Amino acid sequence: MTSAYDTPDTSDTDQKDAENLLAGLRDGAWLDAQEFPPLQYAVDGLLPEGFSLLIGPPKAGKSWLALGLLLAIAGGRPAVGRIAMSTKRRVLYLALEDGDRRMQDRCRNLLNGEPIPPLFHYLTQVQPGRVVATIEAFLEQHPDTALIVVDTLGKVMPPSQPGESAYQRDYRVAGRLKVIADMRPGLAVSVLHHDRKAIADDFVDAVSGTHGLAGAADTIIVLARKRQSSEAVLKVTGRDVPEAEYALTMTNGEWVLDGANLAEAAQTAQHREETADRSDRTIDIATFVRQHPAGVQAKKVAERFGPDAYKYLTRLTDDGLISKFKRGLYGPVSEVSEESETEEAA
Known part of the structure; x- marks a missing residue:
């Protein structure tokens, strides 16, 4: 007879539960022995495999950017005008705010008379609540797909x-x-989504809605563009990609890197940020100082730009656009200049 104070024997059940809970447990030796394939990109250096969010305000050109990337991948054309494609790959565009006529017009506009590539697939309608099932059905038929874009998440x-x-x-x-x-x-699966109305410096804070979207994303790409401007900055961050900003320009709907490659586009983006809302005189003095890696005397800057150049040098140094190597000596920002400032302070 079992007393109410007796404890049931659950050791077998607990053991099975523990085995289930720890079924995926790995140790350092196992991990050290693995050889994982390198990270793959839909667009080299810009859009990696995994789930990504493409964020931007309404009418900023997100759809044009996404369509340009899709057509580049499907047709083997340079993406954003500069990034070469090694081969043609299949893509799917869920263009849920478009119709066939607009899709044709936009494709022809971006392709400049070239045929629309057969590896480019699109849908303008998806049954309510069936977007995931639709994507999975397409992948069952086309497992070689490189990029799927959902436009828009809303x-x-x-x-x-x-x-x-x-x-x-x-x-x-x-x-x-x-x-x-x-x-x-x-x-790569990428979803287009609107950003917050308020300007946010942090990538995650730029995502409209809760942090649940950003928390699930492997990569977040923000298209920052002022209204009516043909220039924009593409801000990229993620778990597997370095955080970076790239300058873009738009011509007839096509977004192109403002530079021969990603590195030059990053430099252009930095230059735009530094020169935004600054006078020509400020920019000229900063440019002159940066042309002297070993440093230039403040006296020489004043001889060229006038006696008020001293206050410009102070302001540029405070803003981090140039460095003060030592008293009266200024130069471009670099690791060397930062070390010199540290030594001087010591």
């Missing part, structure tokens, strides 16, 4: 389930799209 975002917070809903939807990408090495 068109496929379902309502929250009973008892589910907005954060949980966002993470659930984004998480399902991320699983699709994670289960297929080499596949």
Whole structure:
């Protein structure tokens, strides 16, 4: 007879539960012995495999950018005008704010008379609540797909389930799209989404809605463009890519890197930021100082630009655009100049 104070024997159940919970446990020796394939890119150096968000304000040109990347991949054309494609690869565009006529017009505009590539596939309508199933059905037929773009997230975002917070809903939807990408090495899934109305310096804070979307994303790409401007900056950050900013220009709907490659476009973006809202005189003095890697005497700067150059040198140094090597000696910002400033302070 079992007493009420007796403890049931659950050792077998606990052991099985522990085995299930630790089924995926790895140790350092296992990890050290693995040889993982290198990270693959849909667009070299810019858009890696995995789940990404392309963020920007309405009418900023996100759809033009996405379509340009898709056509470049499918047709083997240079992406953003500069990044070469080694081969043609299949893509899918869920253009849920477009129709066939607009799609044709935009493709022809970007291709400059070239045929629309057969490896470019698109849908303008998806059954309500079936975007994930639609993507999976396409991948079953075309497992060689390199990039899938959903334009826009708002068109496929379902309502929250009973008892589910907005954060949980966002993470659930984004998480399902991320699983699709994670289960297929080499596949990039990118979702277009609007940014917050307020300007945010942090990538995560730029994402409209809760942090559930950004938390699920492997990569976040922000297209920062002022209204009516033909220039923009593409800000990229992620788990597997270095944080960087690249300058773009738009001509007839086509976004092109402002530079011969990503490195030059990054330099252009930095120059734009440094010269924004600054006078020509400030820019001229900063440029002159940077032309002297070993440093230039403040006296020589004043001889060239006038006696008020001293206050410009102080302001440029305070803003981090040039460095003060030592008293009266200025030069470009570099590791050497930073070391000199540290030694001088000591």
